Every structure is written in structure tokens, then in C-alpha cells.
Amino acid sequence: MASAGAGHAAAGNTEMDHFGNRLRVAMEANGPLCVGIDPHPSLLASWGLEDSADAVRRFSLGVIEAVAGTAAILKPQVALYERFGSAGFAALEETLAAARDAGVLTLADAKRGDIGSTMVAYANAWLADGSPLAADAVTLSPYLGYESLRPAIDLAGQTGRGVFVLGLTSNPEGQSVQHVGGAASVAKRIIDAVAQDNAHAADLGHVGLVIGATVGNAPQRLGIDLSATKAALLTPGLGAQGATAGDLANSFASSHRQVLASSSRDILRAGPGVQALRDKARMVRDELLAAG
Numbered sequence: 001m002a003s004a005g006a007g008h009a010a011a012g013n014t015e016m017d018h019f020g021n022r023l024r025v026a027m028e029a030n031g032p033l034c035v036g037i038d039p040h041p042s043l044l045a046s047w048g049l050e051d052s053a054d055a056v057r058r059f060s061l062g063v064i065e066a067v068a069g070t071a072a073i074l075k076p077q078v079a080l081y082e083r084f085g086s087a088g089f090a091a092l093e094e095t096l097a098a099a100r101d102a103g104v105l106t107l108a109d110a111k112r113g114d115i116g117s118t119m120v121a122y123a124n125a126w127l128a129d130g131s132p133l134a135a136d137a138v139t140l141s142p143y144l145g146y147e148s149l150r151p152a153i154d155l156a157g158q159t160g161r162g163v164f165v166l167g168l169t170s171n172p173e174g175q176s177v178q179h180v181g182g183a184a185s186v187a188k189r190i191i192d193a194v195a196q197d198n199a200h201a202a203d204l205g206h207v208g209l210v211i212g213a214t215v216g217n218a219p220q221r222l223g224i225d226l227s228a229t230k231a232a233l234l235t236p237g238l239g240a241q242g243a244t245a246g247d248l249a250n251s252f253a254s255s256h257r258q259v260l261a262s263s264s265r266d267i268l269r270a271g272p273g274v275q276a277l278r279d280k281a282r283m284v285r286d287e288l289l290a291a292g
């Protein structure tokens with residue numbers, strides 16, 4: 001399949017620049033796969049690379065070369081760059097620029113969330129035109145209250161970018177917070193707030209949700225209707241955390257057109273060969289299409 005060619009246009013925010021539209025174009029061109037770029041030390045070693053910022057940069061460029069025409073979006077895991085300090089951030093900046101040059105959307109997995117005034121600074125770092133770390137979208141944690149994320153949600157809307165808010169996460173510990181509250185669970189409140197922000201979108205809004213591929217029937221048990229949110233649903237947990245394409249088809253039957261299935265280690269382990277990595281990503285993508 002061809003590369004989506006959906007890079008961000010900085011000036012003039014038209015309908016076509018809207019993040020939800022750009023993501024839909026990329027999903028239609030390349031399928032529903034998000035490839036996570038998670039340069040863990042063990043993966044670098046298995047690729048024959050040392051554990052350094054320069055190796056993280058080379059690893060990331062290799063992933064982009066291999067999957068640019070297969071993934072709808074690439075998700076660099078910020079923590080795995082951050083551990084090298086400024087050199088790691090330089091590697092992340094290069095990664096984001098290389099993805100942009102290859103015409104692939106980027107989702108910086110930074111999981112930011114803070115009081116509103118500080119949130120302005122995080123929003124400017126990840127979502128403002130001209131920022132060195134600007135990505136097409138960023139992940140946000142709503143634990144300080146959904147409205148504390150407002151500066152990032154609004155800036156993303158203004159600059160044609162997106163945010164992905166944690167709703168039901170893939171890790172088992174998430175339930176101890178997210179499921180609390182019964183019919184008015186924490187997760188449901190967050191997800192309802194996302195639906196409100198996307199209410200005027202024709203298709204996908206610019207506020208996405210993170211719903212783990214491992215959540216089973218939790219949305220139904222909590223009375224959550226994901227199809228009503230108009231949110232792109234980033235579903236990490238596919239592959240290394242045990243979820244399968246069949247699990248996604250079961251859990252997201254009524255919202256499958258919104259699903260952006262995310263996998264990192266399971267795909268990355270196929271490297272360092274560019275063709276092997278591409279073949280693996282295509283296999284995962286094709287399994288998703290067949291199951292969906």
C-alpha cells in the first residue's frame with residue numbers, strides 16, 4: 001500500500017488539516033495499525049545495537065523506513081528517548097522529522113497531564129506549530145481531571161493536531177482507578193467528556209481515547225458506548241501484552257471503524273532487517289483487517 005502522505009500542514013487550518021480527517025485518510029490508505037517505536041535496551045541488543053541515544057535514533061529511522069507504507073501512525077514511546085536526556089530528545093526530534101518527511105503521522109506517547117497553567121507549556125511543547133517536539137498527536141493522562149487537559153485539547157484543535165486521552169488502559173492495575181464508581185465510573189466520565197468534545201465532528205474528532213486491547217468486555221460492563229464518542233480508539237496491548245486481532249474484533253464490534261490497533265515489541269522483535277520488519281507489520285495489519 002502507498003504511504004498515506006498525510007503530513008501536517010502548518011498554516012491555515014482547513015477541514016482537511018483536521019487531525020481526525022488526516023487520521024481517517026491514513027487509516028484508509030494503510031489500514032488500522034499503529035506501530036509503537038519502543039527502543040527498549042533488550043530490543044536494541046537484539047538488533048545488534050548498543051544502548052545509546054545514537055542507537056535509539058538509528059533504530060527509530062529503521063522502523064520508519066520499514067513500516068511507513070504499512071502503519072497509519074507511528075507512536076514513539078517518549079520515556080525510551082528521555083532516559084538519555086538531551087541526546088535522547090535530539091533523537092526523538094529526528095525521529096519525528098523523519099516520519100514527517102516519510103508522510104507518516106506521529107503520536108508522541110508522552111502521557112502528559114498537569115494543572116491547567118502548566119498544561120499550557122506541555123501543550124506548546126508537543127502540539128504547537130514550530131516546536132521542535134511537535135507531533136501530530138500526543139497521549140494525555142486525565143488523572144488531574146479532564147478539564148485540566150483543556151489547553152492541550154484546544155491547542156490541538158487549533159493546529160490540526162490530536163490528543164489521545166487515557167480511558168481504560170491495558171494494564172491490570174488501571175482498573176483500581178478507572179472502574180471505580182459503578183455506573184458513573186471514572187472511565188465513563190472521562191469517555192463522556194471526550195464524546196462532548198467530539199460532538200461536532202463529522203467522523204473522527206480530534207480527541208482520541210486510549211482503550212487497551214486487553215480490556216475484554218469492560219466497556220459494556222461499565223455502560224460505555226464507544227461508538228458514540230467519535231473518538232479514534234488507540235488500543236495498545238496487541239501482541240506482547242497478549243491481546244489478539246480476534247480479541248479486538250470481539251471487544252470493539254460496534255466501534256471497529258474507530259480502532260487504531262497499537263503494537264510495539266511484537267513487531268519490533270522482527271528487526272533489524274527492514275524487509276522482515278515490514279513483513280511482520282504487514283502480517284499484523286492484515287490479521288486486523290481479516291478479523292475486523
Ligand SMILES: O=C(O)c1cc(=O)[nH]c(=O)n1[C@@H]1O[C@H](COP(=O)(O)O)[C@@H](O)[C@H]1O
Nearest residue numbers: 077139169170210212236240241263264265
Ligand atoms: O498510551 C499508550 O500507548 C499505552 C496505554 C496503555 O493503556 N497501555 C500501553 O501499553 N500503552 C503503551 O503502548 C506500548 C505497548 O507496548 P507493547 O506492549 O510492546 O506493544 C507502550 O509504549 C505503552 O506505554
